[in-house]
Amino acid sequence: MFLNFGNFIPQGSAALAPLKLALAVTIGLILGAIRVRGVRLGVSAVLFSALGLAQLGVTIQGDVLAFVRDFSLILFVYAIGLQVGPGFIASFRAEGLRLNLLAVAVVLLGAAMTAVVVICAHLPREGTSGLFAGAFTTTAGLAAGQEALRQMQADNPEHAAAALTATGVAYAVSYPLGLIGPSLVILALQRLFRVRMSDERAALAAAEQARRPPLTVVDIEVMHPQYTGKTLREHDLLRKRPVVLSRLYRDGALTVPNAETVVKVGDVYRAVGVEHDLTELALALGRESTVDLGQIGGGLQRADLVVTKARVLRRPLHELDLIRRTGVTIGRINRAGVDLVPKASLSLKFGDRVTVVGPEDGIKMVETELGNCQDTLNQSQILPIFLGIVIGVVIGSIPIKLPGMTLPMQIGLAGGPMLAAIALSQLGNVGSVIWYMPVAANQIIRDFGLSVFLACVGFQAGAHFLERAVHQVAFIAWGAAITVVPVFIVGCLARWIWRINFVTLSGWVAGAMTSTPALLFAGEAAGSDAPAIAYATVAPLCMLSPIICAQLLAMGLMR
Numbered sequence: 001m002f003l004n005f006g007n008f009i010p011q012g013s014a015a016l017a018p019l020k021l022a023l024a025v026t027i028g029l030i031l032g033a034i035r036v037r038g039v040r041l042g043v044s045a046v047l048f049s050a051l052g053l054a055q056l057g058v059t060i061q062g063d064v065l066a067f068v069r070d071f072s073l074i075l076f077v078y079a080i081g082l083q084v085g086p087g088f089i090a091s092f093r094a095e096g097l098r099l100n101l102l103a104v105a106v107v108l109l110g111a112a113m114t115a116v117v118v119i120c121a122h123l124p125r126e127g128t129s130g131l132f133a134g135a136f137t138t139t140a141g142l143a144a145g146q147e148a149l150r151q152m153q154a155d156n157p158e159h160a161a162a163a164l165t166a167t168g169v170a171y172a173v174s175y176p177l178g179l180i181g182p183s184l185v186i187l188a189l190q191r192l193f194r195v196r197m198s199d200e201r202a203a204l205a206a207a208e209q210a211r212r213p214p215l216t217v218v219d220i221e222v223m224h225p226q227y228t229g230k231t232l233r234e235h236d237l238l239r240k241r242p243v244v245l246s247r248l249y250r251d252g253a254l255t256v257p258n259a260e261t262v263v264k265v266g267d268v269y270r271a272v273g274v275e276h277d278l279t280e281l282a283l284a285l286g287r288e289s290t291v292d293l294g295q296i297g298g299g300l301q302r303a304d305l306v307v308t309k310a311r312v313l314r315r316p317l318h319e320l321d322l323i324r325r326t327g328v329t330i331g332r333i334n335r336a337g338v339d340l341v342p343k344a345s346l347s348l349k350f351g352d353r354v355t356v357v358g359p360e361d362g363i364k365m366v367e368t369e370l371g372n373c374q375d376t377l378n379q380s381q382i383l384p385i386f387l388g389i390v391i392g393v394v395i396g397s398i399p400i401k402l403p404g405m406t407l408p409m410q411i412g413l414a415g416g417p418m419l420a421a422i423a424l425s426q427l428g429n430v431g432s433v434i435w436y437m438p439v440a441a442n443q444i445i446r447d448f449g450l451s452v453f454l455a456c457v458g459f460q461a462g463a464h465f466l467e468r469a470v471h472q473v474a475f476i477a478w479g480a481a482i483t484v485v486p487v488f489i490v491g492c493l494a495r496w497i498w499r500i501n502f503v504t505l506s507g508w509v510a511g512a513m514t515s516t517p518a519l520l521f522a523g524e525a526a527g528s529d530a531p532a533i534a535y536a537t538v539a540p541l542c543m544l545s546p547i548i549c550a551q552l553l554a555m556g557l558m559r
Contacts, residue, residue, distance in 0.1 A: 017064045024050040024455040044137075044179060046451050050458020051172060060459050062161075069456035073143050074389055074417050076449030077543075081421025082388075082437050083446070084540040086349075096537045099504075102494050103512035103538040104545055109486035110136060111549035115556070117478045124472075126163040127170030129554040131475055133546065134174030135181075135482035137515055139453060140418070141546035142171045147412040148554040167554075168460050173472055174479025181483035182518035186506045186525065189491050193502070197526055200502045204530060207501070215332055215339045218278040219293050222267040223286030233259035237284050242341040243273035246331040246357045247293045247300060254296050256358050258323040268293065272331045273341060302331075303363050307352040308371030310432045318344035326365045328358030349428055350436045351377060380441040384433050388424050392417030415547040422540065487512055507531025511538035514546075 028046030114132040118125055129145025146164050153160035189195075222228065232238055232245065247270035248257040257269065263285075270293045271278050282288050307313070312320060323329050330342040334353040340346065348354075348370075356366055396416020411419065424435040437445075487509055494500045494508070506522035509515075511534060522531035 017060050017068065020053070020058055020060055020459070021068065021452060021455050023058075024053050024458065025451045027053075028455070029451070043447060043451055043454065044175070047172060047175065047454040047458045050455040054459050058459075060456075065456055065459060069143075069453055069460070070413055072449045072452035072456065073140070074392070074413055074449070075445050076453055077140050077413075077415075078385070078389055078392060078417040078421045079437070079442050079446035079449065080543060081392075081418040082425050082435065083442050084543070085422040085425030095500075095504075098498065099500075099508050099511075099534060099538050100541050102490055103508065103542050106486045106490045106512040107136070107542060107545045107549060109490065110482050111546075111553060113482050113486060114553060117482065121474060121478065123474060123478070124166055124170075126166035127472070127475060128167075129550040130167035130170030130172075131174055131479055132482065132553055133550055134171040134475075135178050135479045136513060136546050137175060137178040138543070138546040138550070139450065139457075140415070140543060141550035142167070142457065143453070144412050144415060144547040145550035145554040147410070148551040151410070152555065164460065168457050169472060170475050170479075171457070173475050174482075177476065177480040178483045178513075179515065181480060182487065182509050182513040182515040183521040185484055185488050185491060186509050186518060186522055188488065189495065189505065189509070190502065190525065192492070193495055195502045197503070201526065201528060201530070204501045204503050212338075213274045213276065215272060215341065216275050216278065217294075218271050218275075218282060219289040219291060220269050220271050220278070220282045221286045221289040221291070222263055222265055222269070224284070225265055227285055228263045228265055230263055231259065232257060232261050232263065235263060237281060241273065241277040241281060242343060243271050243277055243281060244329065244331060244342055245269045245271055246329050249291060249293055249296065254293065254300050256300065256323060256327050256329050256362075258329075270294075299359055300357060301360050301363055302355065302357050303367070305354045305356060305367055305370050305372040306374065306377055307348050307350060307354060308373045308376040309369065310350075310429055310434060312348050312370055313350055313429050313434070314347050316345050316347050317342055320348075320369075322356075322366055322369075326358065326362035328356050328362040328366045331355040331357055350434050378438050378440075380437055381434060384424070384435050385437070387433065388420050388435060389417055391424070392420030395420055410551075411547060412551070415544060418544060418547075483513070502526075503528065503530045504534045507534030508538060511535035512542055514539055514542050 025046050028049035029043065031049060032042045032045030111132060114128060114135070117123065118128045118131070123131070126149070129148070130142060133139070133142035133145060146167050149163045149167060150160055153163055227235070227237060238245075245257050248255050248261065249268040250264065250266070268289045268291050271281060273281075317330065332355045333340045333342050333346065333348075334355075335349060335351075342354075354370065356363055358366070393413065393416055396412045396419075397410060398416075399410055410416075421435075428435065490512075491505060491509055495502065495505055500508070503526045506526060507519065507530065510518035510522050510531065519531060519535050522535075523529055
């Protein structure tokens with residue numbers, strides 16, 4: 001053994017396994033930080049560092065390796081589910097539905113192509129799911145395929161071990177080109193359609209502003225008597241528009257209007273909403289005021305608060321009734337970077353940032369009610385994490401009978417925790433149990449789980465990886481084809497038929513292949529962060545669908 005840890009740590013010691021895993025992760029992260037022509041492997045390099053150590057004779061006991069691999073996978077996919085969960089349902093709205101359908105078409109086409117290649121090229125069928133997972137760089141897909149193989153070969157441990165090794169080798173040899181391929185597709189599509197990025201950025205900005213115009217503020221003076229004498233609750237002009245009135249200047253006094261405020265000539269209201277709605281409202285009621293209510297003190301203050309108390313979560317604003325109880329109105333709500341008009345039916349979620357206007361005493365009452373505790377926002381709750389994992393493991397263990405399949409399918413440890421995290425993040429909370437994880441904590445758990453899992457896969461591929469890889473050159477070539485061909489074909493159709501903006505298309509390519517390096521390449525090519533929006537739109541479904549496809553490939557071709 002090249003690295004003989006037994007010289008200073010006794011064989012069989014519990015310290016050996018974490019030492020070897022930590023060494024593989026450390027070397028891999030150092031190598032992954034090295035850039036070559038602007039591209040770096042990142043955490044993916046851990047797989048290759050573990051393969052290198054295995055080649056040098058560094059091994060880990062099989063049952064220990066299996067446990068660590070599965071637990072690290074659970075942490076990885078659960079953290080991903082919590083990250084993408086809040087926007088999962090919203091990603092199917094508007095253009096997101098089309099993008100998701102096209103992305104799923106890429107995954108299905110890739111799975112079909114993998115099956116045809118393995119059958120027609122007479123490749124070893126044990127490596128089918130590994131070939132697919134490596135071509136799509138889906139670690140969760142690899143785990144799902146390996147779990148399906150373990151279930152099928154449960155009565156024959158030797159065959160199961162050989163199948164898992166073959167799957168890991170196929171994954172490892174097809175993975176490198178799987179990382180590079182999506183970036184090459186983006187470049188090829190740009191050249192093929194002769195794209196000018198400056199034009200695409202301008203068109204995307206115009207379309208985004210038309211779809212989701214920013215909120216603005218206008219002070220409106222009431223001049224037309226036909227619209228007076230009604231309360232704000234009864235006013236037709238206000239019921240038809242998503243506009244919030246946050247301040248009222250009347251008879252030299254500045255107050256906060258409420259639903260029972262009666263509109264009078266001479267009133268000046270500060271209105272918050274979309275510019276088009278505010279312009280129409282100002283013309284109907286009178287005109288834009290020359291008085292700037294923001295410059296008038298009048299005892300009113302403005303504050304930005306963050307929602308951190310469980311008792312206000314999932315309660316609509318009309319139920320909280322802040323204006324009547326405290327004299328404070330909510331001007332706007334920022335959720336995950338998006339400004340929302342605080343309609344009466346809108347419910348608060350943990351982490352929402354709320355802009356309020358009202359008297360100082362009222363704002364203090366609202367602050368106490370909403371929480372506004374940054375320490376709470378940044379603190380990870382351990383109970384929801386493990387409770388969510390329990391639910392995820394149970395979901396992943398539910399057998400699913402499919403027509404034509406001899407064995408029931410399970411979405412397993414790769415899919416169950418992710419589905420649970422997505423569902424629980426949509427739910428938000430149950431009483432004081434809140435499924436929310438700070439961004440930094442999520443990043444640490446996700447990267448830790450992924451790093452350890454890749455190290456386990458590398459060690460599992462065994463000490464004879466290079467010898468096996470030499471005899472599996474076909475896997476490398478076919479893996480590159482499976483990476484490039486499906487997404488290139490669907491990308492051409494998306495641009496040619498549906499005229500999808502190329503900035504969006506480049507992020508879609510990265511998301512359909514769940515490729516972080518391709519996302520970085522798309523962002524640099526577009527000169528903006530806009531591709532990340534398309535990536536986030538399709539990534540959740542494209543992380544789930546390969547899990548099912550990998551299991552179907554393993555079970556369908558190995559039965």
